[in-house]
Amino acid sequence: MTIIKEVISCSIIKPASxxxxxxxxxxxxxxxxxxxxxYIPAIYFYPSPEQxxxxxxxxxxxxxxxxxxxxxxxxxxxxxxxxxxxxxxVNCNDEGVPFVEARIACxxxxxxxxxxxxxxxxxxxxxxxxxAVWEEVFCSRLMLVQLNRFSCGxxxxxxxxxHRIADGVTILSFLSYWAAxxxNCNDEGxxxxxEPCFVQEVLPDDSLRGNGSVVIQFSAPKxxxxxxxxxxxxxxxxxxxxxxxxxxxxxGIMDDQNYTRNELVTALLYRCSVAAAAAADSGICPxxxxxxxxxxxxxxxxxxxxxxxGNLFVxxxxxxxxxxETRFNSLVAKLRKGKMQLRGIRSLHGKDKLPLMxxxxxxxxxxxxxxSSLCNFPLYDEMDFGWGRPVxxxxxxxxxxxxxxxxxxxxxxxxxxxxxxxxxxxKYFLADKExxxxxxx
Numbered sequence: 425m426t427i428i429k430e431v432i433s434c435s436i437i438k439p440a441s442x443x444x445x446x447x448x449x450x451x452x453x454x455x456x457x458x459x460x461x462x463y464i465p466a467i468y469f470y471p472s473p474e475q476x477x478x479x480x481x482x483x484x485x486x487x488x489x490x491x492x493x494x495x496x497x498x499x500x501x502x503x504x505x506x507x508x509x510x511x512x513x514v515n516c517n518d519e520g521v522p523f524v525e526a527r528i529a530c531x532x533x534x535x536x537x538x539x540x541x542x543x544x545x546x547x548x549x550x551x552x553x554x555x556a557v558w559e560e561v562f563c564s565r566l567m568l569v570q571l572n573r574f575s576c577g578x579x580x581x582x583x584x585x586x587h588r589i590a591d592g593v594t595i596l597s598f599l600s601y602w603a604a605x606x607x608n609c610n611d612e613g614x615x616x617x618x619e620p621c622f623v624q625e626v627l628p629d630d631s632l633r634g635n636g637s638v639v640i641q642f643s644a645p646k647x648x649x650x651x652x653x654x655x656x657x658x659x660x661x662x663x664x665x666x667x668x669x670x671x672x673x674x675x676g677i678m679d680d681q682n683y684t685r686n687e688l689v690t691a692l693l694y695r696c697s698v699a700a701a702a703a704a705d706s707g708i709c710p711x712x713x714x715x716x717x718x719x720x721x722x723x724x725x726x727x728x729x730x731x732x733x734g735n736l737f738v739x740x741x742x743x744x745x746x747x748x749e750t751r752f753n754s755l756v757a758k759l760r761k762g763k764m765q766l767r768g769i770r771s772l773h774g775k776d777k778l779p780l781m782x783x784x785x786x787x788x789x790x791x792x793x794x795x796s797s798l799c800n801f802p803l804y805d806e807m808d809f810g811w812g813r814p815v816x817x818x819x820x821x822x823x824x825x826x827x828x829x830x831x832x833x834x835x836x837x838x839x840x841x842x843x844x845x846x847x848x849x850x851k852y853f854l855a856d857k858e859x860x861x862x863x864x865x
Contacts (some may be wrong), residue, residue: 427550428529429572437490438571439497439504449815450502450514451624454538455510455735455772456588460642460763463568463584465557465820466595467548469536469826472634473811474575482860485579486525486571489809493569497521499619500598502589504684506564514566514589524553524570532578532815539844542821549820556584558823560644581809592798592819593719596628597731600806605613607810621729623736648852649825652865656689657838660862664688668752677753685754686830689839691718693828695750697845700852701791709747714755715739715794725768738772738796743790797830799839804832818842 457729473485497520505516528535535573541547542557549557558567564588572580585595597620604615604695665683672681694714702709717737719726726734740762744750803817819829822844829842841863854865 425530427535427544429550430527430529430572432525432527433524434861435490436520437493437497437504437595439500439501439518440494443505443516443518443750444503447501448516449659450504450505450516450622452511452513452589453623453734453736456547456738457639459587459735460644460823461507461511461586461588461641462558462644463556463561463643464585464587464590464592464595465542465548465552465582466599467540467551467580467582467818467820468599468807468814469532469816470578470811470814471532473579474577476811485811488606488609489571489581490638491503492609492809493521493523493600495605495612496598499601499725499802499814500588501731502540503567503585503598505566507561507566507586507588508564511588511641521567521569522553522565522723524568526551526570526572528572528574528580530574531576532580532660535580536816539651539653540820542647543574546698547821551580552582552584552820553722556582557787557820558644561586561588565568571708587735591717591719591735592779592796593721593730593736594665594733594800596803596806597733601731602801603807605809605810609843618731618864621732621746622714622797623728623732623734630745644823645825647821648846649822650847651821652843652854653851654691654841654843654859655838656841656862657833657864660864661685661688661838664692664862672753675753681753681756683752683756685839686758686797686799688752689841690759690797691750691752691832692859692862693830693843694755694793695747695752696856697748697828697849697860698744698750699845699851699856700790700845702850703724704846704848709745711739711743711745711790713743713790713792714759715792716759716762717796718766718795718851720766723763723767723769725770728800735773738766740766758759791826794824795828795830799830799832800830802827804834 455507465515477548501516504518504520505514542549546549548787551572553568555562566586601618604618608614698712718740720736721730721732742758779834804813816834827844831840833840
């Protein structure tokens with residue numbers, strides 16, 4: 425069905441305190457400048473605040489969100505600025521963040537049950553300001569917010585933040601801080617540990633700065649893929665682990681590999697997507713590359729706080745050319761080796777994303793798959809703005825075809841996977857017997 429949206433109001437939220445002159449030019453790290461400047465869209469769904477027995481009905485949700493956002497922007501001051509024309513720095517001029525309020529003519533339950541597609545008429549895109557779902561940064565605005573009210577009283581908070589300045593971990597850190605400010609409005613001392621860390625201030629001479637003149641130019645592709653959501657319950661993941669252990673022993677591998685949930689689901693998604701591509705191409709297995717973003721905050725030496733702002737990730741990558749190479753033991757071993765080589769490095773110099781992407785782009789007839797994970801990150805309990813935890817939290821759609829995004833389920837009883845594949849590949853993927861043995865489609 426087409427979803428009807430009525431915009432109630434539009435306002436600009438500025439930092440509660442002005443950004444000092446010395447901080448008004450925010451130089452982007454080399455890993456930021458190597459990241460496309462499109463919006464990452466995150467959304468949180470909540471039941472009606474009035475249903476929460478601890479909620480004061482005299483309080484206005486929009487007013488509370490705006491005031492606490494203003495306070496949050498005083499610390500996350502670059503988010504209220506504007507991206508420079510060169511794309512290499514942010515003018516921290518306190519121009520503010522657009523905040524839209526809208527009425528949605530359906531119930532919360534009807535929207536939550538939809539596939540998180542970016543469609544702006546029938547999908548989750550309607551819950552964002554226009555052009556805020558994996559689109560290029562609009563008018564240099566780095567952040568956009570929309571508060572949605574459903575006919576049942578439920579609400580959805582949609583936040584889009586430019587990938588040029590933030591990765592998924594940064595977005596979650598910001599939202600956690602914003603929510604904590606609102607919950608602890610009378611005691612802001614409780615949220616000090618959630619304040620942002622700007623690496624430029626901590627490591628002013630670090631090679632993360634790189635060559636300031638190098639900036640990636642990227643045009644967000646028009647959507648040409650199908651998006652689906654698949655759930656892997658923990659009980660099924662345990663069955664998958666037991667099966668893989670048995671298969672390993674049949675191959676003479678007696679040591680317990682201690683597969684993690686992330687490793688098992690990553691390997692299954694990749695294996696089944698490669699098999700689907702082969703089935704769609706008359707059984708010919710394509711040469712493929714798996715790119716896995718790795719959060720480097722705890723791996724770099726010395727470690728950085730999880731609240732460090734920026735694109736502090738690198739790609740762990742491996743290539744395969746046969747289905748045999750996608751066996752769990754082989755694939756997981758390669759991914760583990762790649763991640764182990766990242767542990768303890770003292771700089772991200774030489775780990776730039778652009779040369780790696782160029783390398784694989786030159787490999788003709790190669791399909792690229794990207795599998796990201798936000799599992800075990802604060803998606804739910806920390807996102808209580810004072811009216812309870814969300815019933816669903818999700819990153820909407822994906823920026824490219826052959827992309828996967830993994831997140832914990834609301835009850836933490838499994839993993840949600842947002843999947844984007846070409847139409848023909850998706851048909852075979854969703855019919856894969858190995859996938860269906862462990863996933864709810």
